[in-house]
Amino acid sequence: MRISVIGCGYVGLVTGTCLAEAGHEVICTDNDPERIASLKAGVVPIYEPYLDAMLAANQRAQRLSFTSDAGETVRAGEAIFICVGTPPLENGEADLSAIDDVARMIASEARESKLVVEKSTVPAQTGQQLKRVLEVYRRNGTVQFRVASNPEFLREGSAVEDFLHPDRIVFGVEDEVSERQLREIYRPILERKFRCPVHRNACPATQPPTLVVATINSAELIKHASNSFLAMKISFANMIADLCEKVGADIKEVTRAMGMDQRIGPRFLDAGLGFGGFCLPKDVQAFIRLAERSGVDFNMLKEAERVNKRRIDLFFEKIRQALWVVKDKRVGVLGLAFKANTDDIRFAPSLDVLRKLLADGAEVRAYDQEAMDRTSAAFPQVHCCREPYEVAQDADALLILTEWEEFRQLDWQRVHGLMARPLVIDGRNLLNPAAMLESGFEYYCFGRPTESAAAPLVPAQVSKTSAVGITA
Ligand code: UGA
Numbered sequence: 001m002r003i004s005v006i007g008c009g010y011v012g013l014v015t016g017t018c019l020a021e022a023g024h025e026v027i028c029t030d031n032d033p034e035r036i037a038s039l040k041a042g043v044v045p046i047y048e049p050y051l052d053a054m055l056a057a058n059q060r061a062q063r064l065s066f067t068s069d070a071g072e073t074v075r076a077g078e079a080i081f082i083c084v085g086t087p088p089l090e091n092g093e094a095d096l097s098a099i100d101d102v103a104r105m106i107a108s109e110a111r112e113s114k115l116v117v118e119k120s121t122v123p124a125q126t127g128q129q130l131k132r133v134l135e136v137y138r139r140n141g142t143v144q145f146r147v148a149s150n151p152e153f154l155r156e157g158s159a160v161e162d163f164l165h166p167d168r169i170v171f172g173v174e175d176e177v178s179e180r181q182l183r184e185i186y187r188p189i190l191e192r193k194f195r196c197p198v199h200r201n202a203c204p205a206t207q208p209p210t211l212v213v214a215t216i217n218s219a220e221l222i223k224h225a226s227n228s229f230l231a232m233k234i235s236f237a238n239m240i241a242d243l244c245e246k247v248g249a250d251i252k253e254v255t256r257a258m259g260m261d262q263r264i265g266p267r268f269l270d271a272g273l274g275f276g277g278f279c280l281p282k283d284v285q286a287f288i289r290l291a292e293r294s295g296v297d298f299n300m301l302k303e304a305e306r307v308n309k310r311r312i313d314l315f316f317e318k319i320r321q322a323l324w325v326v327k328d329k330r331v332g333v334l335g336l337a338f339k340a341n342t343d344d345i346r347f348a349p350s351l352d353v354l355r356k357l358l359a360d361g362a363e364v365r366a367y368d369q370e371a372m373d374r375t376s377a378a379f380p381q382v383h384c385c386r387e388p389y390e391v392a393q394d395a396d397a398l399l400i401l402t403e404w405e406e407f408r409q410l411d412w413q414r415v416h417g418l419m420a421r422p423l424v425i426d427g428r429n430l431l432n433p434a435a436m437l438e439s440g441f442e443y444y445c446f447g448r449p450t451e452s453a454a455a456p457l458v459p460a461q462v463s464k465t466s467a468v469g470i471t472a
Contacts, residue, residue, distance in 0.1 A: 001025070001185055004077030006070065006102050007120070008035055010046050010159065010344075011152055012083030015119060017055050018163040020064035021195065022188035027065050029073035039066040047343035047370045050160040050197045071109040079115040079181060080106060081150075086120050087278075092285035094123055103130050106145070107137035113144040115181050118172075118216075119152055121223055121283060123290045127172065127216035146178045149216045151223035156277065157341030161198045164189060168210045172219025179213060186211075224290070227283040228301055233268045234275045235307040241271035241447025242314070251447030252429070271446045273349040273401065273427040274311035276338035281308070281347045312352045315427050318444050319357075322423055323397055327361035330420065332391035333382075335402025335428070336368035336375045343370035345378070349427070350401040354379055367391045369406055392418040403428040412439055 001024050005016040008030035020026040030036055038045055042059060044052045058064035067073060074080060084098040099120060106116060116134060118127055127149050134145040149172030154162045169186055173179045188194045190211060196203050214222065241251040251271045259266025275281065284305050291298035323329055338348035345351060348371075357364050358381055365383040366375065367390070376384045385391045388407065392398060392415045400407055408430055416422045416439060424436060426445040433450045436443035443450050 001079065001181075002027075002077050003185065004073045004080040005029070005083055006073060006080060006106075007083035007085070007098075008032075008039060008066070009083065009085055010048060010156060011119060011154060012081070013039075013044065013046070013051065013055070014048065014154055014159040014163055015081055015083055015152065017051060017058060017064060018160060018189075019185065020058035020061075021054055021164070021197065022186075023063070023194070024185065025063055026058075027067060027073050027076045029067055029070045031070070033068050036066050036068045047341075048159055049157065049341060054160065054197050070105055074106050074109040074114075075111055077114070079117055079185060081117045081119045083119045086122055086282075086286075088282040088285055091289065093289045094121070094282070094286040096122065096126060096129075099126065099130065100133060103133040104137045107134045108139050110138070110143050110145070111140065113146070115146045115148060115178055117182070118147070118149045118220075121151065121227075121279070122149075122220055123224065123286055124217050124220040126220060146175055147216065148173045148178045148182060149219035150182060151219055153223075153226065156344055157339060164194065164196060164198065165203065165206070166209045168212050170212045170214060170219050170222055172214050172216035174216060183211075224283055224287045227280055228287045228304075230268050231275055231280045231284045231308070232300065232304040234270070234280075235304040237269040237271045238274060238307055238311060238446070244447035248449060249447075250449055270403075270429065272311070272403075272429050273315055273353075273446075274308040276346075276348045276350075277344060278346040281305075312349060312356070314446075315349075315353065315425070316356050318425050319397065319399070322425060322442065322444055326357065329362050329396040330394055331357055331362045331364050332385075332395035332398040332419075333357075333364060333366035334368075334388055334391060334398060334400050334407050335404055336366060337371040337402050337404075340402055340404045343374060345371050345374050348401075350375075351378070353399065353401060353427070354382060358382075365391050365395070368402060369404060371402075389414060389418060394418070394420045396421045397423040397425060400424065400426045400428050400430050403430050407431075412436070412441070416440055 003019055003024050003026045005012050005026060005028040008028050012028060016026045016028045035045055042056045044055055082099060082102050084102055086094040086096060089095045118130060127147050131147045151170055153166060171179060171182045190209060192208055195201060237255055240254055244251045255269035258264050259269055284301060288298060288301050320326060336345055336350045338344055354364060365385055367385045367388050372384050388410055422440055423442040429445045429448060433443055433445060433448050
């Protein structure tokens with residue numbers, strides 16, 4: 001089928017490329033001409049595993065193309081996927097102006113009937129507005145627009161795998177033709193008839209994806225409710241971690257056993273610095289606003305957000321307690337991306353940590369295998385290192401802010417030898433506390449017994465003199 005994709009951010013690029021991989025003819029556009037020029041030249045502007053090779057292969061096979069001509073894109077596809085951004089407004093609501101612009105553009109450029117698919121994350125009832133805009137602005141009375149919602153559940157860093165091997169595919173539709181057309185688009189994925197670039201055709205023998213057909217309003221709600229639930233799950237795990245610190249339990253032991261209950265499940269129970277990125281924080285806020293506007297008291301979501309914001313303060317308390325005076329200390333930062341396997345730093349916990357370190361007068365040196373360029377543009381004061389050992393050199397403390405596998409695999413003995421003071425504060429619970437202590441490090445993390453748990457630290461503001469004894 002001929003498919004158009006409007007918006008070449010990460011969702012648009014993954015959607016367009018995976019649908020081309022599944023055998024469709026896909027044309028993509030974006031209102032950023034530089035982005036289109038780069039994509040035409042085969043340069044993917046984001047880091048997402050497998051994406052560049054797939055994009056190049058599908059371009060070569062002439063199943064995937066890019067153009068700045070939005071009108072051409074609209075006319076080319078039988079189905080048009082809207083993948084533009086819905087960033088947060090100051091009040092937390094989603095800014096839907098890009099969706100509105102695209103809808104008006106589709107309405108005026110289309111010459112024949114189209115299926116318009118909402119892929120961007122939007123609040124419930126956006127589809128109804130979309131229908132109205134398409135109807136009101138349409139130039140040609142014979143052109144019919146059918147609207148559907150097809151929310152994405154793609155995690156950055158594993159988006160290709162998530163697209164090709166989803167748990168479920170959700171269609172929000174209000175007519176049979178749209179459902180049939182969407183089934184046709186997703187048939188290769190539902191029937192697993194595609195070349196899998198992730199598993200090289202040795203895909204694990206898991207259940208095929210479940211197809212969920214719902215109304216448009218429900219489909220929109222499914223997306224926001226899913227992200228908000230994941231956010232609550234993370235905040236819940238973080239509160240348990242705080243409790244573990246107080247009672248001398250181990251969060252890993254607790255969440256491991258909790259996750260074995262199939263009603264709970266093991267994922268999204270990793271405690272640490274909390275959730276960041278461009279999806280969970282903004283979707284939680286937008287969901288809170290939607291609930292407020294609808295007269296529904298969803299305070300538990302506000303609480304999940306509050307718990308999340310507090311993670312950075314708690315982490316900083318750990319830093320201050322361990323380092324005592326932060327000013328003029330050389331602090332090494334390992335990891336800047338909001339999570340591993342991405343170069344995305346939007347709403348990353350690392351940004352708040354960097355701001356606080358710099359405000360306290362620390363000398364900050366940092367390394368991330370993918371997110372250095374973006375961070376150095378935002379924080380020119382941070383010294384960017386080419387590799388983790390350079391960060392460790394003469395450092396008074398090392399902070400782990402992203403759970404890159406590379407950091408787990410470091411030669412920690414070598415790191416120990418390089419540091420001015422072998423102090424590691426692990427914001428992602430990446431390392432094994434017992435092994436770190438055994439290797440001679442002072443080691444702190446979230447909710448796991450470390451040396452400090454046996455003798456609780458004195459809050460820095462209580463007594464500066466007694467705090468000297470912390471490191472003894
Ligand atoms: C999230 C959802 O997981 C996707 O299903 C959804 O499609 C996507 O948003 C979206 O709306 O587009 P993503 O933002 O890529 O995906 O990242 P997640 O893997 O959800 O992680 C979000 C944050 O939570 C990260 O900062 C991560 O480090 C943190 N996290 C995750 C934890 O702190 N603990 C966990 O156990 C899991």
